[in-house]
Amino acid sequence: MEEQTFSIRHVSAMSGVSIRTLRLYDEIGLLQPLVRTEARYRLYGKNELLRLQQILFYKELDIPLATIRKILDNPAFDTLTALYHHHKELLKKKDKIEKLLQTLTHTIQSIEGELQMNYDDLYQGFDTVTAEAYRKEAKEKYGVESVEQSEHALLSMKKKDFQTLQAMMRNTLENLFNLSHKPMNDEEVQGLIHEYYRIIRELWGTSSSEDSQAEQFIGLGQLYCDDERFYLVNNCYNKEFAEFMAAAMKYYAEKQLY
Amino acid sequence: MEEQTFSIRHVSAMSGVSIRTLRLYDEIGLLQPLVRTEARYRLYGKNELLRLQQILFYKELDIPLATIRKILDNPAFDTLTALYHHHKELLKKKDKIEKLLQTLTHTIQSIEGELQMNYDDLYQGFDTVTAEAYRKEAKEKYGVESVEQSEHALLSMKKKDFQTLQAMMRNTLENLFNLSHKPMNDEEVQGLIHEYYRIIRELWGTSSSEDSQAEQFIGLGQLYCDDERFYLVNNCYNKEFAEFMAAAMKYYAEKQLY
DNA sequence: TTAGACACTCACGTAGGGTGAGAGTCAAGT
DNA sequence: ACTTGACTCTCACCCTACGTGAGTGTCTAA
Known part of the structure; x- marks a missing residue:
């Protein structure tokens, strides 16, 4: 039984990644389709969809594409390990937002005269x-x-x-x-x-x-x-x-x- | 009494924004220094620091720079209103991370055989x-x-x-x-x-x-x-x-x- | 005056795409 | 078999938001 495959439009719709981007990823060897048909059509399978998810998680952490590729292509790469890693990094991102919210609240209070704020503190939480x-x-x-x-x-x-x-x-x-x-x-x-x-x-x-x-x-x-x-x-x-x-x-x- | 001013390096250190970026922002009219000295040095004041904070908040929401400028330059712009708006948007970002964490957990469970996952669900929460x-x-x-x-x-x-x-x-x-x-x-x-x-x-x-x-x-x-x-x-x-x-x-x- | 730190402008380059043009492919309908 | 609309391809130009280096001027303390 042949593996189920998806056209590039289908993958784009599922993932929210543009077709142009999927082609770019193929081009740079980051995400290659399972099959290229005789007509040069790209068809993606389950492993590609999982890999795309990994790519998106790494992108969420602002990792450059070339680096993502290196990581994913490493023989020692392990999906579960990576997912746990993403989990931690997302929690960090969340903390960062908390910090920004704090800075924001302090700024509001400062403007309304309720507290005094150092200039440095204006930027707490920003990268x-x-x-x-x-x-x-x-x-x-x-x-x-x-x-x-x-x-x-x-x-x-x-x-x-x-x-x-x-x-x-x-x-x-x-x-x-x-x-x-x-x-x-x-x-x-x-x-x-x-x-x-x-x-x-x-x-x-x-x-x-x-x-x-x-x-x-x-x-x-x-x-x-x-x-x-x-x-x-x-x-x-x-x-x-x-x-x-x-x-x-x-x-x-x-x-x-x- | 003259307003306190800060050199470009000082602002960069305070804000975490690179000097090159600050120059770019001046160049495109997004963040202009309070003063350009005779030597063409840029000196920033309090209002500029507050404006920079606004810029960073808008950047956090992926708003293009030209758009940020339009918003900030609008006579109707109000700092407090904007800060409240940022607050809401940051909460949305936080929700998005929650969703990603959920997707991640489901993916882990799916890999470990604990549940069945649709391909679409792999990408829940991503932009x-x-x-x-x-x-x-x-x-x-x-x-x-x-x-x-x-x-x-x-x-x-x-x-x-x-x-x-x-x-x-x-x-x-x-x-x-x-x-x-x-x-x-x-x-x-x-x-x-x-x-x-x-x-x-x-x-x-x-x-x-x-x-x-x-x-x-x-x-x-x-x-x-x-x-x-x-x-x-x-x-x-x-x-x-x-x-x-x-x-x-x-x-x-x-x-x-x- | 000197020298190191700082600031400037100019210009090239990059990452990660968006967009349009032109052409080929697929599949259903006639 | 032909048509047609939807789909896919490659190519190529362009853009945003910088990073980086080169070369030069300015500031300030010694």
């Missing part, structure tokens, strides 16, 4: 979109301060590049978190650590350097254990996971980097 | 971005069905044009709602009705027609009273306001259009 803010986050979260070239690399890194790396890092960490019940030297775990290492190297600005920076990588893992600011997943500090990461990173460095 | 959806809304809300050229005008109207008209219409209706305690023939009220008339004409595709369409305009006002689908403000049906509108539109037509 900060400057490259500078992104760099600050990198410093706080990814231990780039301790690496020589990092300051320069960070200054020259473009905002989009940083966002892409960040999204992929989050994705990798999520996957690692799901495997943290396994031994840290598990093959799959170590594969993900390898990925993590390469992303960190991009952030450090040393991705093409001969020096493998094994010790720095180990040091970063240790930093996760020592400093409670480094909550890696679930928006809270998780000691067990930090230790898991540190051990896995240390093992990876010793096996692959020395 | 519908097709021009077709916009046209449908126009038909439902602005009485375009009853006007001859409207179908053709609607088909040829671009999505952005429609969004712009829609935003301005909402804004005009908000202002009218605030004046609905006044007589419907009040000068200010009639000024806003004039605005409303011109926007409706754009939607009808008859903005440059010699025929004033007085009767159709009156008929549209009557439609608001007769059909409970036409909730104009506050996301609910408001009979008093609908009647106010109908009367004001009738009066306007009789005085200005015949």
Whole structure:
């Protein structure tokens, strides 16, 4: 029995995504139809519809399309994991709106003379979109301060590049978190650590350097254990996971980097 | 005593909006600094900071910049009214997230075999971005069905044009709602009705027609009273306001259009 | 005066589409 | 078999809202 398929118009109607957009997604390899008929018509199946949903969730989080594709095409990608991740991010979005509502209420009160408001407070809750803010986050979260070239690399890194790396890092960490019940030297775990290492190297600005920076990588893992600011997943500090990461990173460095 | 002013970097830091963006906003007349020094430096004051906040709220609602400018530059613009409007829209956004969370939960349950899910339901809560959806809304809300050229005008109207008209219409209706305690023939009220008339004409595709369409305009006002689908403000049906509108539109037509 | 921080304008480029033109395909009706 | 309206395709131009870099001028403290 053949799988049920849907024309591009049908998918557009179901999903609310324009036909032009669906073609764009095909073009860039983000969402390819199940079938191209002899007439070049696109026909989509169930898996494509599910993938489109994932795309829309990631879009809701302002992830660029190229990054979405990378994430979805990763062999380690898992739909359920991603859905849980989206859930958390949507809750964050909701919190943001709460904050905006608060700012709004305060502004009204300020205008009506009921309270005094600082100028800074006018903008509480709005997204900060400057490259500078992104760099600050990198410093706080990814231990780039301790690496020589990092300051320069960070200054020259473009905002989009940083966002892409960040999204992929989050994705990798999520996957690692799901495997943290396994031994840290598990093959799959170590594969993900390898990925993590390469992303960190991009952030450090040393991705093409001969020096493998094994010790720095180990040091970063240790930093996760020592400093409670480094909550890696679930928006809270998780000691067990930090230790898991540190051990896995240390093992990876010793096996692959020395 | 001179007003306190802020450099562009300061405003960027306070607001999270990039310097480049602030320059762009100046360039397009959306947010002009209080002062340009002899050196061409931009200095912003209190009113500019408040205006920037308004811009950010409108941006949060995906209103195009040119439209934001039109709204803010309208003599009838009122900050408090706008803030109340933003409040409502943010609550709507929050509802949308709730819906997405629901969709997400259902998807998880569907994958885990706990329930059966239609393909359409995969996309509940996501924005519908097709021009077709916009046209449908126009038909439902602005009485375009009853006007001859409207179908053709609607088909040829671009999505952005429609969004712009829609935003301005909402804004005009908000202002009218605030004046609905006044007589419907009040000068200010009639000024806003004039605005409303011109926007409706754009939607009808008859903005440059010699025929004033007085009767159709009156008929549209009557439609608001007769059909409970036409909730104009506050996301609910408001009979008093609908009647106010109908009367004001009738009066306007009789005085200005015949 | 110097030097570093800051600000300016100009201009190129990009992401993610919207839109229109022109042509081919499908399927039901005659 | 032909017609016709709905559907689909590709191509190509355009747009919004910036990001980014280059080059140059301005400010201010030392």
